[in-house]
Amino acid sequence: MVQPRILVAEDEAIVAFDLIETVEEAGFIVEGPHRDISSAMLAFQKQKPDLAILDIRLGDGVVYPLAQRMADEDVPIIFHSGNHSHEEIASRFPHALALAKPCPPAEVLGAVNEALETQ
Known part of the structure; x- marks a missing residue:
């Protein structure tokens, strides 16, 4: 079975590392x-993810336009x-x-599983 692909958009290095470690250890x-946003949008255009975890404010602005594009293509989103x-x-x-940041790993995985189940 192919594991779901999760796009992570986060500009705080420590937070990004924690998110990635949490979801990778769970097998995603x-x-x-x-x-x-531009990097995340390019990745989204290359390969549509099964889910996105998005910080709202990234290095080049607010992520809402990217989130809207993902929502339009039925990609579940966790802000x-x-x-x-x-x-x-x-x-x-x-x-x-x-x-809300900071978020314990168990909450992140709970949200990931919930979002993927409702997809």
Whole structure:
């Protein structure tokens, strides 16, 4: 069975490392980390992921245009941010999940599994 591919867009190196380590240890394939929207968009265009974990503010701006593109193509999204309200995320992307930074690995994996199950 092919493991799901998860695109990670996170510009904080330590946070990105923790996210990647968490999902790789659970057996998922990781694309990233992408530190900016343009890099993440290019990766998305090359190969559509099964899921995306996105920080809202990356090195080159707010990730909402990328998230909208992914949502339009039915890619489940988990927003992972410490600076944005869950209400704002829910109003823009009602089917997305949102995790607050810092987030324990068990919560990240719970959200990943939930998002993939609803796909």
